Amino acid sequence: MEPLLSVRDLKMHFxxxxxxxxxxxxxxxxxxxxxxxxxPGETVGLVxxxxxxxxxxxxxxxxxxxxxxxxxxFNGRDITKLGRHAMRPLRSDxxxxxxxxxxxxxxxxxxxxIIEEPLVIHSRGNSAWRRQRVDELLERVGLPKSAAxxxxxxxxxxxxxxxxxxxxxxLEPKLIICDEPVSALDVSVQSQVLNLLLELQQEMGLxxxxxxxxxxxxxxxxxxxxxxxxxxxVELADADTIYQNPRHAYTRALLSAIPEPDPxxxxxxxxxxxxxxxxxxxxxxxxxxxxxxxxxxxxxxGMDLGLAELEPGHWVAADPCCLTPEDWEKARNSRS
Amino acid sequence: MSDEEPLLEVRDLIxxxxxxxxxxxAVDQVSFQVKRGRTLGIVxxxxxxxxxxxxxxxxxxxxxxxxxxxxxxxxxxxxxxxxxxxEMRQVRGGEIGVIFQEPMTALNPVQRIGKQLSECFxxxxxxxxxxxxxxSIEMLRLVRIPAPEQRIGDYPHQLSGxxxxxxxxxxxxxxxxxxxxxxEPTTALDVTVQAQILDLMKQLQKDMGMSVILITHDxxxxxxxCDEVVVMYAGRVVERAPVAAIFExxxxxxxxxxxxxxxxxxxxxxxxxxxIPGMVAGLADLVPGCRFCQxxxxxxxxxxxxxxxxxxxxxxxxxxxxxxxxxxx
Ligand SMILES: Nc1ncnc2c1ncn2[C@@H]1O[C@H](COP(=O)(O)OP(=O)(O)OP(=O)(O)O)[C@@H](O)[C@H]1O
Ligand SMILES: Nc1ncnc2c1ncn2[C@@H]1O[C@H](COP(=O)(O)OP(=O)(O)OP(=O)(O)O)[C@@H](O)[C@H]1O
Ligand code: SF4
Ligand SMILES: [Mg+2]
Ligand SMILES: [Mg+2]
Numbered sequence: 048m049e050p051l052l053s054v055r056d057l058k059m060h061f062x063x064x065x066x067x068x069x070x071x072x073x074x075x076x077x078x079x080x081x082x083x084x085x086x087p088g089e090t091v092g093l094v095x096x097x098x099x100x101x102x103x104x105x106x107x108x109x110x111x112x113x114x115x116x117x118x119x120x121f122n123g124r125d126i127t128k129l130g131r132h133a134m135r136p137l138r139s140d141x142x143x144x145x146x147x148x149x150x151x152x153x154x155x156x157x158x159x160x161i162i163e164e165p166l167v168i169h170s171r172g173n174s175a176w177r178r179q180r181v182d183e184l185l186e187r188v189g190l191p192k193s194a195a196x197x198x199x200x201x202x203x204x205x206x207x208x209x210x211x212x213x214x215x216x217x218l219e220p221k222l223i224i225c226d227e228p229v230s231a232l233d234v235s236v237q238s239q240v241l242n243l244l245l246e247l248q249q250e251m252g253l254x255x256x257x258x259x260x261x262x263x264x265x266x267x268x269x270x271x272x273x274x275x276x277x278x279x280x281v282e283l284a285d286a287d288t289i290y291q292n293p294r295h296a297y298t299r300a301l302l303s304a305i306p307e308p309d310p311x312x313x314x315x316x317x318x319x320x321x322x323x324x325x326x327x328x329x330x331x332x333x334x335x336x337x338x339x340x341x342x343x344x345x346x347x348x349g350m351d352l353g354l355a356e357l358e359p360g361h362w363v364a365a366d367p368c369c370l371t372p373e374d375w376e377k378a379r380n381s382r383s
Numbered sequence: 384m385s386d387e388e389p390l391l392e393v394r395d396l397i398x399x400x401x402x403x404x405x406x407x408x409a410v411d412q413v414s415f416q417v418k419r420g421r422t423l424g425i426v427x428x429x430x431x432x433x434x435x436x437x438x439x440x441x442x443x444x445x446x447x448x449x450x451x452x453x454x455x456x457x458x459x460x461x462x463x464x465x466x467x468x469x470e471m472r473q474v475r476g477g478e479i480g481v482i483f484q485e486p487m488t489a490l491n492p493v494q495r496i497g498k499q500l501s502e503c504f505x506x507x508x509x510x511x512x513x514x515x516x517x518x519s520i521e522m523l524r525l526v527r528i529p530a531p532e533q534r535i536g537d538y539p540h541q542l543s544g545x546x547x548x549x550x551x552x553x554x555x556x557x558x559x560x561x562x563x564x565x566x567e568p569t570t571a572l573d574v575t576v577q578a579q580i581l582d583l584m585k586q587l588q589k590d591m592g593m594s595v596i597l598i599t600h601d602x603x604x605x606x607x608x609c610d611e612v613v614v615m616y617a618g619r620v621v622e623r624a625p626v627a628a629i630f631e632x633x634x635x636x637x638x639x640x641x642x643x644x645x646x647x648x649x650x651x652x653x654x655x656x657x658x659i660p661g662m663v664a665g666l667a668d669l670v671p672g673c674r675f676c677q678x679x680x681x682x683x684x685x686x687x688x689x690x691x692x693x694x695x696x697x698x699x700x701x702x703x704x705x706x707x708x709x710x711x712x
Contacts, residue, residue, distance in 0.1 A: 061541075063533065072533070097545025097573045098529070146544065203429045227544075230570050233428045233600035238644040238656035245653055260573045261601075267646040268653065286652060304574040306603030308645060309630055325529035 049123065050084035051254050052108065052222055057081045057117035059100070059107050063327050075326045077103040079278030080117070082354070085222065090248065090255040092269030092286065094262060094301065098326070100278045101258045105224040108256065109143045110134050122221070139169055139218035144211045146227035152199040152210060158185075159195035162214045169218060184213040188243060205236030209243070216247060222254045229264060241268055262305050266290055271360075274298045277324050277334040281369070283354065284361040294357060296369040297335050336368025343367045355382045388460070389416035390594045391440070391562055396454035398432075398439045400666075401447070407666040409435045411618040412454075415611075417562065420588055422595040424605040424626070426641065427615035430663055433598045434484055436615075437564050440596075441481055442471050459561070477507045480555035484566040484598075489551050490539045496523075496550050497535035500557065507558040522553040527579050545572045552580060559591055566598045581608050602645055606630055611698075614638050617663055617674040620692070621707075624699040634695060636707040637675045673704040681706060 059078040062071050078100040085091050093101050107114045110126060118127045126137060152161055162181045166172065172180065182192055188209040199207055208228060215223055225244070229237040245268065247253055259265050265272060265286075272289045274282040274297065282295040293299045324330060330337035332347035347368060355365040355378035363370065365378040398410040410432045417423045425433050438444045440456050442463065456463040458479070466474065475481060483489040491499055500519035504510045510518060516535075523531035526549040539547055548568065555563055563584070569577040581604070587593050597609060605612055605626065612629045614622040614637065622635040633639045640659040650656070661678040664670075670677045672686040690704040701708055 064536070095573060097549075097576050098543040099573075102543065205429060231567075234602065234641055235428055235644045235659040237600075238646065238658045241646070242655055242658065245655075260577070262574060263646045263648050263650070266648060266652065267650055267656070290648060301573070301575055304578040305648070306574070306577070306601065306607045308603040308606050308642075308647065325533070327530055327533060 048086050051087045051089075051122060052083075052085040052256075053120040054081060054083045054104075054108065055118045055120075057104070057107060057119065058115045059103050059112065060115045073328050076278050076329060077326055078107060078114075079326070079329075080353075081275075081278075081280055083273060083280065083283070085254050085256060087221065087254055088248065088252045089271070090257055090269045092265035092272040093256060093258045093275060094260070094265055094272065095275030096277075096301075097260075099275045100326070101275060102226050104275075105143060105226050105256060105258060109141050109224055111143070135169075139165070140221045141224075142215040142218070142220040142222070143224040143226065144208075144215045144228050146230050152207060154199050156198075157195065158190075158197055158199065158202075158210055161199070161210060162195075162217055165214060165217050171218070180217070181213075184217055187216075187247075188213045189239070203236075205232050205240060208232060208236075208240055212240070212243065212247075216251070216253075219251060220253070222256070224256045224258070226258045227260065228257075230260060237264070244268065262290075262302065274301065277329055278326055279334075279352075279364070280354065280362075281335070281364040281366075282362065284363075288358075288361055294361070294363045294370060294374055295335075295366075296339070333366045333368045336366065339368070341368035351382075353382075355379075357381065387418065389457075390419045390459065391417040391596075392455075392457040393436070393440065394455045394457070396436065396439055396456065397452040398435050398444065398449065399452050400445075400449055402667075404667040406450075406452075408452075408669075409618055409666060410439060413615070413618075413620055414454075415613050415620065415623060417594045417596060418610075419561075419594055420592040421610045422588070422597055422608055424609035424612040425596065425598045425615060426600060426602065426605060426612060428600075428641075428659075428663060431615040432618040433615055434566055437481075437566055437596065437598060441475050441479055441564065442466075442468075443475075443481075473507075476503060476554075476560075477558055478561050480558065480560035480563045482552055482555040482563065482565040482568045489554070490547060492539050495536050495538055496542070500535075500550070500554060503554050503557040518557070519553075522557055523550070525556075525583060526550070526553045527576055528553075545576060548572060549576070549580070556584075556587065559587070560593065562594045562596070564596045564598075567600070568597070569599070569601070569604060577604070584608075602630075602642065614641070617669055618666075619674065619702070620700075621675065622701045624696075624701075628696070628699050632699075632711055634699065634701040634708055634710065635675075636709065673702065673707060675707050676704060679706070 057078055058080055060074040060076050063073050063075050064071055081104055095101055106112050159181050162184055163177050166177050185194055190209055229240050257268055269286045272286050273280050276297050282298045293302055324334045324338055332344055336344040336347055352364050352366045354362040357363050357377055365382055367375045394414050396410055396413045399406045399408045413436055427433055439451050497519055501515040504515035504518050520531045520535055528534050528546055528549055552568055609626045612626050613620050616637050622638050643657045646656055664677055670686040672688050673690050676685045690702040692700055693703050694700050
């Protein structure tokens, strides 16, 4: 199937200033060569260490920022360089919801105005039609009609997230980038919001890029999962596979760090030693190999550490520091 | 109870907000203790009064609406409710470190993080400016901010969400407090950094006998770090027990509901997750009786009379509402 979204070798760098005089001393390579496809109706989960570039990637995809290089194709059309104006018709297909429903909702607007705004911007229907549409949307996300005339601060976190979702689906988008949409919610509300996202997906054939830290949540909602490390995707596979059979050393460390909701099973973690790498002037070779002080690190300088397909649909960075010797062999062969 | 005097004891705390609808109780007779070197977890759904409890302890309730109506907060033998504002300013950040729920409200957006961190040391220790700057870099390193020498010149918006949260943690731990009140400290962190931060806090606990009150909705984090757990619902403590008992023998229907709605790694993918039906009533509509029965749509005398809070097993307390309290077989 034609992918809905196709990202190729995307880079997003920010200048940094440092030292006492705050001179420009390099760049934060927040996203540093990411390629990723999302099929219609598919959910891809995106996980990785804090600061590895997940939000930056999400924002670049919906073109809230201008990528440094690489390309983004949506529905077969290259949108990498589209300006504000040219992007506008596409906004209806491409939405983003954020972790903090408070910060992302304009507190001075009523809930009706917030949900109606995209419909107004895109000149959908007349005011009577929009009125009815907002009522439908509220009902769809499980809020009472009376909510429309109230203001965001009058709602709990979970309710505000529902308002954000109602706004995001108002234009019937094809893809929603969900940046930690349930992180701030307590477990019972979190499960309600996850159920809602899954129902909407079934009804509307939506695709999601779902960014989160809770790996149980990501597994629950995703078809495939991408693991990011320091600006790059290091492993990508079917959700069940990646949890049952992780191949990259970082993915393994990540999975071992999941807090165990059973105090009897407080388990042995693979605690990551070494300095957390910085996206400012990152190591020349394997970033993870450098972090764990792997003996083969030197070899990886100048090496192409791009993804290799180990098994059908299971991609992993071809990096001798992060794979078992057998997998490294396999990865090398599959790439040649 | 125990022979050792607790570091902190909250007794029958009642906190209310002055609103258009009258004086509404957000915290309704909450009691618990924190022993030295121990971690107490507070869980419960959004709006159940966790943050208001924390803010009451350190006296940072929103003014002028928020008021502690009754109860004591005994910290190292003295009642913080009676301390002067100046004394409280020294306690906060000195003896009690606070990690606020919303990192952006704790950090000043127009000040470099290095300046903000240094302030903590300058205010609560005798360090020189230069020493404070060095100590700040060291703190950033401890909370695993990469390249701290460079990051120290950043403004908050230049950091990722998780990094901002770690700066906040660094501020709270900077002066090596006796008690840390951490309100959702790791929600924006990935699991590996979360594990490191929790480890760091454990280390400080071991080295300095620091106590922690950890407010979180992540039951996994509770299971891994807490000694004792307080489960709050609608302003009240419905269950309080050692951590193992909460997970193995939850006695209150609400606690069980929370545990069930958490997705686990072996939950079938994309299946419908269990949820707790209904919604917490607004503060103005809460009944004097069992509030979880109210949510479940039950009626009758259970809604009128407050259930007793009883010790069923040693150290395991629960509201013994006839509908919600159940001993597992
Ligand atoms: N506007 C900006 N200016 C400079 N650096 C930035 C900017 N936005 C992001 N960065 C940097 O880019 C890197 C990636 O940040 P990003 O917010 O994408 O991380 P993340 O993976 O979403 O992390 P988290 O899980 O903590 O939200 C970080 O080092 C961050 O400091
Ligand atoms: N400034 C205020 N004025 C009126 N009511 C308030 C105010 N601040 C909090 N409340 C109310 O007090 C109750 C408890 O709120 P609190 O912030 O303690 O919840 P919480 O348990 O920390 O929730 P969360 O998990 O969402 O952080 C809520 O019903 C809330 O609406
Ligand atoms: S520790 Fe820092 S932020 Fe906290 S009260 Fe002291 S100076 Fe203020
Ligand atoms: Mg982010
Ligand atoms: Mg709170």
